[in-house]
Ligand SMILES: Cc1cc2nc3c(=O)[nH]c(=O)nc-3n(C[C@H](O)[C@H](O)[C@H](O)COP(=O)(O)O)c2cc1C
Ligand code: SF4
């Protein structure tokens with residue numbers, strides 16, 4: 001127990017596998033004391049901040065814009081562009097850091113907070129300086145005790161040493177960073193729910209529009225919500241410049257990103273991969289990454305971007321980590337979470353673990369999600385228990401369609417002669433939790449119909465009126 | 472079973488002062504209450520309401536949304552076994568069955584001696600280390616049945632008190648903002664201007 005990934009070089013960071021690749025956000029992970037101020041300062045720590053403060057704020061904002069730092073929280077929206085969406089002349093503006101990491105399969109922000117909290121703090125400082133944000137709230141998931149302790153320690157060190165607070169590094173830049181932690185609710189990761197929670201309310205997503213909290217967010221003020229990993233990129237970017245950043249990866253997807261690969265692979269782990277370039281085949285089968293499927297088994301399917309993402313199969317292995325290509329193939333990259341299923345997987349049961357998650361995490365604000373999610377879970381449980389009928393299969397699709405009207409995105413399949421339906425979907429709900437309850441079911445039904453056919457009994461529908469007549 | 476202690480009221484006031492609006496301190500104060508009593512009592516919720524300017528019903532309204540807050544006593548050790556996809560693929564169901572047997576309670580139950588509460592949990596952001604669990608929010612990775620038994624034995628024997636505090640305590644480190652270093656929170660309506668550094672050629 002407590003044994004780290006046996007192939008991981010660094011026993012104190014379970015899950016993380018370094019490898020011989022460019023490292024923007026995980027460069028300190030091999031040090032046992034990577035989370036201390038001492039180690040941080042010995043390895044270029046706060047040098048990016050110093051470089052930023054020596055230039056005008058708008059220039060720093062421009063630099064981040066030209067680097068196209070894509071958001072790592074799920075939507076992939078460029079950070080520099082997002083900061084520019086705050087209305088002119090409206091102050092105060094806030095930064096809320098999204099450290100609520102809880103999307104199934106996702107494991108990277110916790111590592112960044114535990115292993116290199118000062119890097120995150122430095123990223124927050126740079127963002128606030130560039131975008132004129134006057135207070136920062138660092139919202140960490142409630143269940144992450146060690147991350148909270150490491151960030152608290154780091155903040156205490158940074159305040160005492162003059163890196164956070166009044167007149168940072170003796171400059172005109174002053175900023176408080178307030179550590180805040182949640183109390184267990186997945187949906188709070190949605191940015192408007194995060195803001196509600198930070199205001200002391202139930203963490204329910206807000207009705208859109210306004211679409212971006214950048215316009216109306218915390219206390220009704222312009223608010224930037226950024227993911228932990230997004231902000232962790234900024235110190236490196238300040239030190240090395242946008243040209244160096246865009247030299248890694250591709251034009252539309254520059255830099256690196258952290259991806260957690262879990263499930264039936266030989267070497268599950270968290271890898272810093274090259275954006276836009278590394279493919280799913282590299283990651284799942286490459287010797288420097290996961291090294292293939294366990295026990296020499298065959299790959300059956302994989303979830304490419306967190307529990308909400310439609311599934312891929314071997315047909316999509318050559319898709320790179322690039323948003324548009326993943327979207328055209330019928331899914332999304334989401335939060336950098338790949339979950340791999342081998343040929344022994346019970347597909348309906350695997351889908352159920354995700355549908356149950358989203359049904360359980362529904363905040364209850366919209367009917368299709370609140371009712372539909374639990375309904376889907378009940379039907380699917382019945383099928384998994386061997387008590388389902390073919391009418392249940394039709395019912396799954398009907399409930400799914402009431403959450404997401406129209407064709408739901410899915411991957412192509414040469415085996416079944418199917419074309420892809422590209423991402424995204426239409427939805428009848430406020431946020432993505434409702435659709436996410438259906439996404440695994442749709443993937444499973446479309447890509448593995450035989451796994452369901454074998455599980456249900458045939459039963460022709462008895463018309464309701466006939467039943468009534470008898471009773 | 473109580474309102475917040477004097478020391479906790481002092482801490483609460485410090486926390487409240489960090490936010491532009493007091494109500495934002497609601498969840499941090501609920502954690503403080505749970506830290507004090509092991510669960511969130513009605514008296515504590517009323518007290519928190521007084522401190523942040525909300526009714527106790529509003530405090531309960533917020534608190535009841537969040538999984539971590541308990542409104543009646545739970546075991547000293549809350550064991551959360553992850554049952555989401557990556558852990559399920561790696562045998563979480565078997566682990567849960569084993570845990571139920573070993574502790575003699577169903578998921579959601581508490582042992583008669585009040586030591587353990589067992590729960591099914593959702594993804595814990597440790598998916599590569601499946602199946603995993605948390606005991607009072609401290610992780611155990613790649614847990615086998617034997618590992619589980621050893622954990623229970625160790626907890627019972629008091630071998631892990633340094634690593635695993637009693638239920639209610641999450642982080643053991645508090646943020647401290649030295650008076651002379653903090654900028655201080657300002658209600659949003661009292662700010663209309665851009666921060667001063669925005670107009671400068673450089674801050675340094
Ligand atoms: C249901 C739901 C859960 C989410 N959970 C998270 C999360 O845990 N962490 C996160 O950074 N973003 C999460 N997001 C995305 C956020 O809404 C937001 O897009 C993101 O934090 C913005 O940061 P970025 O632009 O830096 O990626 C979630 C979105 C939805 C709809
Ligand atoms: S989709 Fe579900 S979780 Fe999202 S706002 Fe609606 S009810 Fe809440």
Ligand code: FES
Pocket residue numbers: 104105106553554555556557558559593594595596597598599601603
């Ligand atoms: S699925 Fe268990 S930790 Fe993520």
